[in-house]
Amino acid sequence: xxxxxxxxxxxxxxxxxxxxxxxxxxxxxxxxxxxxxxxxxxxxxxxxxxxxxxxxxxxxxxxxxxxxxxxxxxxxxxxxxxxxxxxxxxxxxxxxxxxxxxxxxxxxxxxxxxxxxxxxxxxxxxxxxxxxxxxxxxxxxxxxxxxxxxxxxxxxxxxxxxxxxxxxxxxxxxxxxxxxxxxxxxxxxxxxxxxxxxxxxxxxxxxxxxxxxxxxxxxxxxxxxxxxxxxxxxxxxxxxxxxxxxxxxxxxxxxxxxxxxxxxxxxxxxxxxxxxxxxxxxxxxxxxxxxxxxxxxxxxxxxxxxxxxxxxxxxxxxxxxxxxxxxxxxxxxxxxxxxxxxxxxxxxxxxxxxxxxxxxxxxxxxxxxxxxxxxxxxxxxxxxxxxxxxxxxxxxxxxxxxxxxxxxxxxxxxxxxxxxx
Amino acid sequence: xxxxxxxxxxxxxxxxxxxxxxxxxxxxxxxxxxxxxxxxxxxxxxxxxxxxxxxxxxxxxxxxxxxxxxxxxxxxxxxxxxxxxxxxxxxxxxxxxxxxxxxxxxxxxxxxxxxxxxxxxxxxxxxxxxxxxxxxxxxxxxxxxxxxxxxxxxxxxxxxxxxxxxxxxxxxxxxxxxxxxxxxxxxxxxxxxxxxxxxxxxxxxxxxxxxxxxxxxxxxxxxxxxxxxxxxxxxxxxxxxxxxxxxxxxxxxxxxxxxxxxxxxxxxxxxxxxxxxxxxxxxxxxxxxxxxxxxxxxxxxxxxxxxxxxxxxxxxxxxxxxxxxxxxxxxxxxxxxxxx
Numbered sequence: 001x002x003x004x005x006x007x008x009x010x011x012x013x014x015x016x017x018x019x020x021x022x023x024x025x026x027x028x029x030x031x032x033x034x035x036x037x038x039x040x041x042x043x044x045x046x047x048x049x050x051x052x053x054x055x056x057x058x059x060x061x062x063x064x065x066x067x068x069x070x071x072x073x074x075x076x077x078x079x080x081x082x083x084x085x086x087x088x089x090x091x092x093x094x095x096x097x098x099x100x101x102x103x104x105x106x107x108x109x110x111x112x113x114x115x116x117x118x119x120x121x122x123x124x125x126x127x128x129x130x131x132x133x134x135x136x137x138x139x140x141x142x143x144x145x146x147x148x149x150x151x152x153x154x155x156x157x158x159x160x161x162x163x164x165x166x167x168x169x170x171x172x173x174x175x176x177x178x179x180x181x182x183x184x185x186x187x188x189x190x191x192x193x194x195x196x197x198x199x200x201x202x203x204x205x206x207x208x209x210x211x212x213x214x215x216x217x218x219x220x221x222x223x224x225x226x227x228x229x230x231x232x233x234x235x236x237x238x239x240x241x242x243x244x245x246x247x248x249x250x251x252x253x254x255x256x257x258x259x260x261x262x263x264x265x266x267x268x269x270x271x272x273x274x275x276x277x278x279x280x281x282x283x284x285x286x287x288x289x290x291x292x293x294x295x296x297x298x299x300x301x302x303x304x305x306x307x308x309x310x311x312x313x314x315x316x317x318x319x320x321x322x323x324x325x326x327x328x329x330x331x332x333x334x335x336x337x338x339x340x341x342x343x344x345x346x347x348x349x350x351x352x353x354x355x356x357x358x359x360x361x362x363x364x365x366x367x368x369x370x371x372x373x374x375x376x377x378x379x380x381x382x383x384x385x386x387x388x389x390x391x392x393x394x395x396x397x398x399x400x401x402x403x404x405x406x407x408x409x410x411x412x413x414x415x416x417x418x419x420x421x
Numbered sequence: 422x423x424x425x426x427x428x429x430x431x432x433x434x435x436x437x438x439x440x441x442x443x444x445x446x447x448x449x450x451x452x453x454x455x456x457x458x459x460x461x462x463x464x465x466x467x468x469x470x471x472x473x474x475x476x477x478x479x480x481x482x483x484x485x486x487x488x489x490x491x492x493x494x495x496x497x498x499x500x501x502x503x504x505x506x507x508x509x510x511x512x513x514x515x516x517x518x519x520x521x522x523x524x525x526x527x528x529x530x531x532x533x534x535x536x537x538x539x540x541x542x543x544x545x546x547x548x549x550x551x552x553x554x555x556x557x558x559x560x561x562x563x564x565x566x567x568x569x570x571x572x573x574x575x576x577x578x579x580x581x582x583x584x585x586x587x588x589x590x591x592x593x594x595x596x597x598x599x600x601x602x603x604x605x606x607x608x609x610x611x612x613x614x615x616x617x618x619x620x621x622x623x624x625x626x627x628x629x630x631x632x633x634x635x636x637x638x639x640x641x642x643x644x645x646x647x648x649x650x651x652x653x654x655x656x657x658x659x660x661x662x663x664x665x666x667x668x669x670x671x672x673x674x675x676x677x678x679x680x681x682x683x684x685x686x687x688x689x690x691x692x693x694x695x696x697x698x699x700x701x702x703x704x705x706x707x708x709x710x711x712x713x714x715x716x717x718x719x720x721x722x723x724x725x726x727x728x729x730x731x732x733x734x735x736x737x738x739x740x741x742x743x744x745x746x747x748x749x750x751x752x753x754x755x756x757x758x759x760x761x
Contacts, residue, residue, distance in 0.1 A: 048704040087704045092563060092658040093650065097459065098700070105452035118658055121565040125655035128567060129579065141562060149566050192552070193561045 039082035043102030045095045046114035048087035059114035060085050061318050062329030070337045095119035099126040109346040117141040127155040133348040135332040145378040146420050154352040156377040158332030167410045168402035170205020172386035177210045184216050186240035191220035198246035228258045248274040253283045278321030281395045291389045296324035301399040302383045306363035327364045334360050434597040441589045454585040458653050461588035465595045466646030467673035467685035472639040475679035478615030483540030487640040489662025491647025496564045496657040505573045521640030529632040548662040563658035588649050678724025
């Protein structure tokens with residue numbers, strides 16, 4: 001027999017109801033809360049294996065430092081950012097696959113392309129196809145954003161650019177050349193698109209600012225070549241007054257170490273655009289004094305307390321020096337995070353509108369600011385300059401800034417030459 | 422191979438395609454369709470390599486020549502000329518036949534390691550050409566700017582599902598065509614040349630011509646795989662013509678097996694799944710892949726489908742007292758070569 005309550009509700013019904021409420025309170029309510037705090041997933045495609053694995057490691061840390069600070073401050077209305085990082089093995093088709101996987105299977109709402117340039121072009125097409133907000137954080141190839149045919153409204157570049165570096169390097173080298181009467185030049189750059197473009201543009205701008213400069217020879221080591229004897233012999237035989245090189249990473253370290261054995265630095269001035277990055281500076285066994293280099297990233301340039309603090313914070317968190325890729329990824333992530341706060345949305349179009357033309361406050365920008373130029377969606381006003389090495393930390397103590405107005409004027413001229421505008 | 426078996430296999434292919442067409446509605450998410458598009462590209466590529474390795478005994482190390490050629494020629498045609506996709510498709514297949522004939526005429530005269538290395542040399546020649554001919558190919562940045570996909574016959578390849586149908590349709594059609602080739606008298610001639618190239622001329626077979634035809638046919642299918650890949654990434658990259666892409670196809674047929682027609686397809690599934698899962702878990706993909714290859718090479722000593730086929734054959738054979746004629750047949754079927 002079933003006892004009924006005065007309102008006609010049975011004991012079993014009451015027990016069932018109580019059980020349901022209890023279940024809802026233990027399963028249902030936290031579920032609602034969990035849905036509200038669902039992380040915003042950001043997918044990073046990068047290289048975590050092979051010769052350039054350091055690129056991925058520094059890129060991940062650069063992005064993570066910003067994301068951790070954002071999450072610690074409460075995220076986006078309680079929603080934290082989750083960074084998912086995958087290794088493309090430096091293969092464009094794998095980068096494209098991972099980018100699609102992030103969007104289609106992992107539920108990523110934003111892409112960070114921290115891969116090589118070839119992969120960046122592949123990911124640009126994914127951005128075009130899917131319309132997802134994409135930040136290219138490492139590709140320095142100018143055409144990625146300069147060529148209007150490749151333009152994607154939701155894709156941006158937060159990295160330095162080849163044409164900017166060439167103008168900055170050419171103008172600095174011309175000044176030194178005029179002062180020291182360095183007229184006979186040679187190039188020694190890696191034999192692939194970046195090396196050939198950088199070499200060509202550097203000499204183009206050197207000659208523009210210093211009419212007497214003459215290129216007497218060029219030497220093209222293969223990418224990841226271990227032995228530079230052939231190139232060094234050619235340089236020593238040609239007796240140039242100055243050498244330009246855009247070798248980078250382990251290749252540059254090997255080249256500098258082997259050049260020291262041949263006593264190259266006593267016989268010629270060397271302009272190596274990629275030395276001033278801690279990965280290279282700390283890897284060279286005996287860093288020669290007086291090599292000219294562009295500033296990739298230095299905690300002493302810009303010489304501000306904010307930059308030194310940012311560098312120190314990074315070193316404390318990760319127990320290693322920040323690199324050029326660190327700030328580029330930090331900057332890209334910060335543009336995204338600022339846009340998220342501004343729009344309170346993860347909609348790619350809204351975020352892109354917020355990022356286009358925006359400025360962010362960061363210690364590695366000119367006057368503490370970086371700008372994402374509207375129109376071609378690329379980064380400008382990052383700190384760039386040239387200086388000479390010394391053997392100990394701070395390695396490149398006196399970096400001379402290059403004027404951004406000149407860079408932008410000449411960039412416009414270059415774009416016209418390339419028929420981009 | 423009779424007309425009725427062609428009809429039967431065609432009906433099976435249509436049924437398989439119908440099932441594939443329905444699968445995206447059962448398996449949700451675009452991750453599945455992406456996987457199948459890549460599988461179509463690599464499946465056709467690996468199976469076409471097995472036409473040479475498994476059936477003709479021609480161990481090509483440079484089959485990526487055609488994969489890269491397919492990617493680049495299809496991409497360049499679509500970017501340069503206002504043509505439809507079927508026209509670019511046919512033009513690419515045509516180009517691969519021409520290139521296959523010229524390269525094959527040089528390579529197929531050679532045997533074993535000499536053949537392997539000359540094919541590899543031609544592949545690296547294409548790779549060098551791609552790197553050096555920057556104004557046309559984009560050099561080491563690849564063919565950028567996307568591949569136009571004008572609609573044709575109501576098919577819009579910028580739509581995920583349409584690209585999936587197109588790719589899986591090509592996969593099924595290519596597998597059907599290759600299956601019929603290996604089951605045809607031509608296919609059996611290939612096996613004969615593989616097993617005894619010296620005896621074949623005494624039976625009136627022009628070994629050079631047959632080997633050249635096999636090389637050209639395999640190349641044309643390899644190029645179809647490349648075309649699908651170029652649609653997947655909407656571009657073409659020098660990696661697609663690098664020797665490592667040939668290495669991947671060799672891994673696929675090693676993992677899947679060379680004696681069963683669908684072995685390379687199974688290998689392609691295994692290698693792609695392995696890549697996708699391992700990449701999610703660790704950055705030591707190379708180490709894991711190496712261990713798996715070792716397991717197959719030293720453990721099974723053959724591909725998965727070869728192992729399964731041998732197991733099945735063993736189970737079919739009575740364990741005690743087989744009749745002498747049955748034992749002879751079993752012994753004849755033992756060699757692990759394709760199609761036996």
